[in-house]
Amino acid sequence: MPIITTELVRLDADLGSTTTDVITALAGLVHGAGRASSASLLADAALAREAQNPTGVPGRVAIPHCRSEAVTEPTLAFARLSRPVNFGGPDGDSDLVFLIAAPEGGGKTHLKILSKLARALVRGDFIDRLRSAATADDIVAAVTDVVGEAGVEKQADQPAAAPAAAPGENVTRIVAVTACPTGIAHTYMAADALTLNAQGREDVELVVETQGSSSTRAVDPDIIAAADAVIFATDVGVRDRERFAGKPVVESPVKRAINEPAKMIDEAVAAAGNPAARRVAAGAAASSAETAAGDGQPGWARRIQQAVMTGVSYMIPFVAAGGLLLALGFLVGGYDMANGWQAIALQHSLTNLPGNEVLVDGSAVTFDRSGLALYLGAVLFATGQMAMSFIVAALSGYTAFALAGRPGIAPGFVGGAISVLIGAGFIGGLITGILAGLVALWIGNWKVPRILASLMPVVIIPLLTSLVVGLTMFLLLGRPLEGIMTGLTDWLSSLSGSSAVVLGIILGLMMCFDLGGPVNKAAYLFATAGLSTGDEASMQIMATVMAAGMVPPIAMSLATFARQKLFTPAEQENGKSAWLLGLSFISEGAIPFAAADPLRVIPSMMAGGAVTGAVSMGLGVGSRAPHGGVFVLFAIDPWWGFLLAIVAGTAVSALTVVALKQFWPNKATQAMAAATVNA
Template sequence: MKFVAITSCPTGIAHTYMAAEALEMTAKEMGINIKVETQGSVGAENQLTQEDIREARVVIIAADTNVSKERFAGKTIIEVGVKDAIKDPKGLIQKAIDIKVENINISEQVSEIKEEKKAEKKGPYKHLMTGVSYMIPFVAAGGILIAISFAFGILAFKEPGTIAAALMQIGGGSAFALMYPILAGFIAFSIADRPGLVPGMVGGMLATSLSAGFLGAMAAGFLAGYTIVFLKKIIKMPKSLAGLMPVIILPVLSSLIVGLVMVFVIGKPVGAINVAMAKYLTNLSGANSALLGIIIGLMMAFDMGGPVNKAAYAFGVGTLVAGQTSMVMAAVMAAGITPPLGIALATVIAKKKFTSEQREAGKAVWALGAAFITEGAIPFAAADPLKIIPSVMVGAAVTGSLSMVFKAAIAVPHGGIFILLIPNAVTNVGAYILSIVVGTVITALMILLLKKDIIVKEVN
């Protein structure tokens, strides 16, 4: 018996591969042959061939993004969220085993798939996450190159002709500068396919030049996508001129509309909000900064890579400016590091509360936490959500609060504790490390207090 599967999460980083690994390991234990294609941030890997699909009894799609199903016409398909494959891979495979495979009318299924595809494109969250997933590599590359330039001195990049200046130009002036155009362009792409890229990126560039930041770029992306959808509906061209639509008519009209709205309607008000927010964040101190840090920590740990976590991360990225550091981004990263590190520590100091498999998995979670992959905590949270989730939220809230109170700041949007190796990438580095350590210990102690021993559970 053979199955094929596809896993895909909005950012294409952790959930995608965790779901694939869970399905593969469980299938091996059950004596089932399965091939899993991952559609991650680097593109499709371990791609399914037509022979794989033809031999498969059932197709499993565990995804939170739009996955094309045309190639599976005629096959029985099971669709679930990516987290379902992580939480209960055995149940999902058993469902595939038990499901009744029927003779499917291929033409009818193709029509249904097309209708589903149209319906899927209406999800604003999926559109936003598509933009974010394409944006993150640019932000990470640019941010880390900026941080490396600081290794030559915090202001060394101001000296023309130096390596530091070149790194700042590459990271800040190029890769980092593409952050908002890429975000807006691929939000529009998710809504309207390729025609959305031009007005989306134009709107993103205007968001940058008008200081409208993340919010402005997000608005530009949605505006561009839905403008293309609207123009396609109202403009009807004879077949002889249809080739002009994607090359001239749609790009020109949509860019004009999006550009005018950004310049005269959205840009200035959102830019003013961003400037006011930047001043407020810069002047935060005492109770105000502590409260913001608590909120950031709670959001980062609540769903560990889900929409709430991504909203906090996007907010943090929006506070980063090329050549400058951000206290908010520092709190976001610290609070994202803490949950997996706290769980990993708990598997060491409270061994009786975890199975042997979980203790073994805890060794890998150290590395995931260190690399700022909050999703490493998910398998443990899925196994005991009422104990683990409150524990990691408390620990992350403490970390976020301390990071803000200590006024620790970073210039890098990703990298975890490894950015500490880059000189000048983190300000107030000792206090920043302390905030992470304290939150990690508190997380582990909370788990120690709340979680029961596995032996007690088995006896009951």
């Protein structure tokens, strides 16, 4: 099936004044042509990609693109707009717009076709042809000529290269890597923009590695070894970044390579001749998405924030698995399991099952259950305890990994283990993770003899960094951090009545502020870090955090069912599944609503989260499980208080968001919803 037909083309059309209007209209074309099962789902996917990074490119062109389960055939929809729209391009509003729609999970053939179009959009002759086309047939012919052009497939498969300069000339050899999140368009446009710019220069030899969806073929190691500088134009992490260790580097988001290829090449040439230029560290894993767009240098605050989020994301599986196993241990073995789980698990077996009285530390302890149930409960609980014992070390180790790559993992884990040993808890784990990452990154930049270079990432960096972290914790930071954790634990344990309600309100606001972002994760980390202690205050905090995090998706789902006319078709579609995400404690289910209308959605969600937190803490609801939502009610006490808190918060959020959208309407959303109803 052709990737574009005349029914997918609109010439000199007015599709609205916003990116949402244009993308929705083009998604409607794709759906009308029978190439997508749902126009709203396709539009929602493209708008979500647009929210990550505007898709305007030089030439007053925009290329909104996405992969979606709604797409059945790789498709291009095109509009030449009579009223240009701002897609965030570098030279003003865009009047040429392609919607690039790819099937989710499809093969690479169609991605190669789409990447060919993207590469053509950096050529002025192709853009001129689109702008001067008289009919839809002319557009189809222009696009077909490009995607069927001889030699382009080879170009998409292999690293792009500028012609080598003549021997004897003063040439700077540069290797570039381009990559974007979807790997469909910007990856290849950036590669060709850099390559075309380098072709007109006699002082530069450039090779580009495209790390996209259609293909990735690594640059030859000999070319990398001979390179004088490296350009990373990426919005995602560079694959096998260690290959470029020690090379001067210029780093930026991928769109900068499209908009300012000459400037980036000039910066790479300057870096090659500057002994003090920033270099790729051995094993460094910092993502270029953390790079400040202004000067190509990474922002340290942003890098550290992202590193902590990486640590939290790697820690969560330990928390989820361990916490749920603890909850199952209580369910099977009884709620007095914590009184002697270790003795039961180690002193007994399937052939030597315990009675209801077990010897624990020389004293007989009576349990409510006995036999197989008590033994299996102890085994589950013991397994969960072992998983939970890793959470601080995992947080520290993977925070260090995000800053320094693999050499940071060992000292990060060591620092986390020391934090547990001296009682510094998760605060100590955060400190040691950041410290280990920064120290490992610093040591990785040392200039060492070649004979030592191979030992740096596996021996020298972990050894010296672990030594620094250990000495710092034992001799300097350990006791102050232990004092902070002890004081915090004592304060939480003393909370009751109105003070507990205030804490619940604060936690509820944090969980609903950014729906899975840093603030949400900070509240979740605060709750899970104390769960392994088993004290009542920690379990109440866990229940509050989980209940508040469930409210936004459920509330938005309820609101879309109650007042459909206030929401776009894409939001109505999202509302059909958001309630299930909410019941499962996946706060991110509300992100599409918040991204489309943050001024109305986020305050509404925070109001409901605050109510949920206050009710949960006021009723003393406790949870032994760190995740699972309503599916772990067996681990929540009292369960009815947990459900009451969720219902109260959901009602407040749903009513608030409906009221705000009714009495303070979003004009673009209102127009789109009205158009859908009229259609």
